[in-house]
Amino acid sequence: MTDAIQIEHERGLLTLRLNRLDKKNALTRAMYSQLGDALRQADADPNINAVLITGSSECFTAGNDIADFLEQPPSALDSPVFRFMLALLDCRKPVVAGVAGAAVGIGTTLLLHCDLVYVSRDARLRMPFVNLGLCPEFGSSLILPRLLGHARAAELLLLGEGFNGEQAAAWGIASEALGSGEEALAKAREMALRFDSLPLEAVRISKQLMKGPDRESLRKAIEEEGALFIQRLRSPEALAALSGFINRR
Numbered sequence: 351m352t353d354a355i356q357i358e359h360e361r362g363l364l365t366l367r368l369n370r371l372d373k374k375n376a377l378t379r380a381m382y383s384q385l386g387d388a389l390r391q392a393d394a395d396p397n398i399n400a401v402l403i404t405g406s407s408e409c410f411t412a413g414n415d416i417a418d419f420l421e422q423p424p425s426a427l428d429s430p431v432f433r434f435m436l437a438l439l440d441c442r443k444p445v446v447a448g449v450a451g452a453a454v455g456i457g458t459t460l461l462l463h464c465d466l467v468y469v470s471r472d473a474r475l476r477m478p479f480v481n482l483g484l485c486p487e488f489g490s491s492l493i494l495p496r497l498l499g500h501a502r503a504a505e506l507l508l509l510g511e512g513f514n515g516e517q518a519a520a521w522g523i524a525s526e527a528l529g530s531g532e533e534a535l536a537k538a539r540e541m542a543l544r545f546d547s548l549p550l551e552a553v554r555i556s557k558q559l560m561k562g563p564d565r566e567s568l569r570k571a572i573e574e575e576g577a578l579f580i581q582r583l584r585s586p587e588a589l590a591a592l593s594g595f596i597n598r599r
């Protein structure tokens with residue numbers, strides 16, 4: 351267990367709060383394990399109606415911990431990061447995200463699997479996989495070209511261009527962009543609590559209708575991307591870029 355993930359149960363809402371601010375909420379293996387377990391438990395618990403994934407009003411997450419990538423890279427598709435991805439993909443209950451500040455790497459791609467996403471207008475989203483010698487993950491190579499068209503998706507995935515919360519909402523990656531981090535997090539909580547007053551089985555069936563048709567193709571994409579990502583992590587290009595970040599000071 352680590353207090354880098356704070357888990358709160360309030361009425362029917364389970365909140366998973368990333369809480370490792372000294373490292374910009376970068377996600378370690380232990381954090382992925384805890385997130386994956388919590389999602390699976392929430393899915394099975396009849397007292398939980400919705401899950402909220404959030405960080406602080408200054409930072410969502412800087413993505414995978416880069417030191418972890420170098421010291422303990424995922425080696426197989428049952429590694430904690432992939433188990434987390436599949437837990438989110440398979441979660442039958444609504445998942446809401448509240449995002450402010452940096453949302454890098456998996457901090458952006460996980461949003462593609464949430465149901466409602468509230469961001470601050472000045473949130474900084476980015477998927478710098480190629481820049482790090484890696485390749486897209488978490489189904490982003492399938493979802494983003496469909497959502498945005500190939501040309502815009504290529505700016506984000508092949509160039510690693512960043513974008514802000516306002517753009518994320520305009521492009522359909524987020525439900526709404528709010529004026530500040532506090533407002534984005536408050537709105538995400540308010541909307542997540544709304545599921546307490548909705549008929550749960552109707553919500554579950556509706557999410558299944560919306561997400562179900564793509565689930566198997568996404569699972570396949572996650573596996574294909576994951577196998578290449580694991581290889582890329584050991585490539586000279588990635589080792590140079592990741593060490594460059596660690597030694598940048």
Ligand code: COA
Pocket residue numbers: 372373374376377411412413414415416417452454455456478479482
């Ligand atoms: N993994 C490990 N440590 C990270 C990290 C990551 N992904 N992101 C940030 N940190 C650490 C920094 O090393 C620094 O630690 P230190 O104080 O011990 O040196 C601390 O968090 C603060 O980061 P810093 O870069 O000083 O903050 P910033 O506000 O200037 O920038 C970011 C924030 C998120 C823009 C920047 O940290 C960044 O680009 N991080 C890497 C993002 C990334 O490439 N993620 C992987 C995607 S696959």
